[in-house]
Structure formats: C-alpha cells, structure tokens
Amino acid sequence: MTNQLSPDLTRILVSEVTIQQHVWELAQQISADYAHVERLYVVGVLKGAFIFLADLCRQLTIPHVVDFMALSSYGKAGAVSGAVRLVMDLREPIEGEHVLIVEDIVDKGLTLHYLVEALQGRQPASLKTCALVRKERHHEAISVDYLGFEIPDVWVVGYGLDYAERFRTLPYIAELNPSVYRA
Ligand code: PRP
Numbered sequence: 001m002t003n004q005l006s007p008d009l010t011r012i013l014v015s016e017v018t019i020q021q022h023v024w025e026l027a028q029q030i031s032a033d034y035a036h037v038e039r040l041y042v043v044g045v046l047k048g049a050f051i052f053l054a055d056l057c058r059q060l061t062i063p064h065v066v067d068f069m070a071l072s073s074y075g076k077a078g079a080v081s082g083a084v085r086l087v088m089d090l091r092e093p094i095e096g097e098h099v100l101i102v103e104d105i106v107d108k109g110l111t112l113h114y115l116v117e118a119l120q121g122r123q124p125a126s127l128k129t130c131a132l133v134r135k136e137r138h139h140e141a142i143s144v145d146y147l148g149f150e151i152p153d154v155w156v157v158g159y160g161l162d163y164a165e166r167f168r169t170l171p172y173i174a175e176l177n178p179s180v181y182r183a
Contacts, residue, residue, distance in 0.1 A: 008167075009167075009175060010175045011174065012149070013172075013174060019132070019148075019173065022148040023059060023148070028059075030130065030146060031060050032105070034062050037099075038063060039062075039064055041064070041094055041121070043100065045103050045111065045115065046088065047070065047168070049102050049160060053066070067092065068088065069086070069115070071111050072087055073085070073110050083110075092172050093112070096123070096124070098125050099125075099128070103115075104159070105133050106144060112129060112131070112144070113142070128145040131144045132149065132160075133149045134149075134150055135150075136150045139151045152175075152178075154175045155175065158172050158174050161173065163176050163180060163181065175183075
C-alpha cells in the first residue's frame with residue numbers, strides 16, 4: 001500500500017484502529033462505572049473534543065446527555081500568558097448531575113484545571129474527567145480519571161486536534177512536521 005502521509009506530518013503516533021479500540025474500552029469502563037446513576041452528563045470541550053466525544057458517546061451503553069463548552073487557551077507554542085478563555089458556556093445548570101468532562105488532549109493541563117474549578121463550583125453530584133491523550137511530560141501533575149493514551153511531547157494533530165485549524169478531521173493522531181510551524 002502506498003504511504004499517503006502528508007509531508008506536513010512526520011509519523012502516525014496513534015492509528016485509527018488503535019484509537020477506536022481505546023475509545024471502545026473507555027466507553028465500556030465509563031458505562032460500568034456509571035451504571036447506577038440516572039444519567040451521565042457529558043461535557044465536551046470544543047473545539048478539539050468534538051470527534052472523540054461523538055465516537056465515545058455512541059459507544060456508551062448508559063443513559064446520557066451531551067452539552068458543550070468552548071474554551072481557548074492562550075500561550076500555545078511557548079507564547080504569552082497561558083490563560084484560558086471561556087468562549088461558550090453550558091446551556092443548563094449542572095447542579096445534582098453526574099458530570100464527565102471530555103477533552104481531546106491534556107497538554108499543560110490549564111484547560112482541564114480551569115474546567116474542574118469552574119464546574120466543581122456549580123455543585124454537581126460528581127465530577128470526573130476523560131481525555132483521549134495526555135502529554136507524557138505532565139503525567140504526574142495532571143490526573144485524569146479516564147485516559148486513552150500518553151504521547152510524547154511533540155505537536156500532534158488529527159482526530160480533533162489542529163494546527164491553525166488544519167488536520168482536525170484526520171482519523172488518526174500524527175506528529176506535525178516541525179517545518180510547518182517553524183516556517
Ligand atoms: C487545545 C485542546 C485542549 C487544550 C489542552 O485546545 O483542545 O482543550 O488545548 O491544552 P492545555 O492542557 O495546555 O490547556 P485549544 O485551546 O487549542 O482550542 P481548540 O480545542 O479549539 O483547538
């Protein structure tokens with residue numbers, strides 16, 4: 001088979017098959033853990049989590065509802081402050097709900113930290129976190145309740161992750177060629 005990887009990408013880090021296997025395993029585990037609750041309140045973090053969230057939710061075997069928050073973190077690629085900006089909030093209150101935050105990636109952990117602080121203050125019945133990938137260098141500092149993979153500290157794209165809005169809809173996670181962001 002021809003290698004059709006774009007020259008903008010150096011290698012596939014997590015294949016489509018491996019992602020789907022892990023998404024299924026995460027969904028099984030989450031479904032088992034929340035089997036006793038009336039419903040799970042799944043909070044997807046836009047934009048990056050939209051593909052992971054869609055695949056994960058369709059594998060859940062328990063009652064659940066989905067809502068979204070949109071956040072944007074400044075300070076990418078070593079720039080400025082690292083602050084997180086709330087772009088869009090949840091539509092409904094989450095008081096008394098069993099909430100699961102679904103993120104695509106935990107990098108520095110700023111976004112997840114912001115979300116946990118913000119949502120904990122709204123009195124959910126419980127609050128847990130799920131991320132498809134986490135950068136290895138931060139694995140001790142940032143705990144994630146349901147985690148798919150740890151990945152090296154390189155710029156990754158695909159399966160929701162972007163570089164300047166490109167590559168989000170690739171079915172796999174790949175390393176971005178440094179020549180793209182150094183250009
Ligand atoms: C990305 C990603 C996570 C966040 C993780 O979002 O989707 O939400 O960064 O980084 P952190 O752990 O260092 O906070 P981004 O701000 O790029 O916005 P996007 O999801 O709209 O692409």
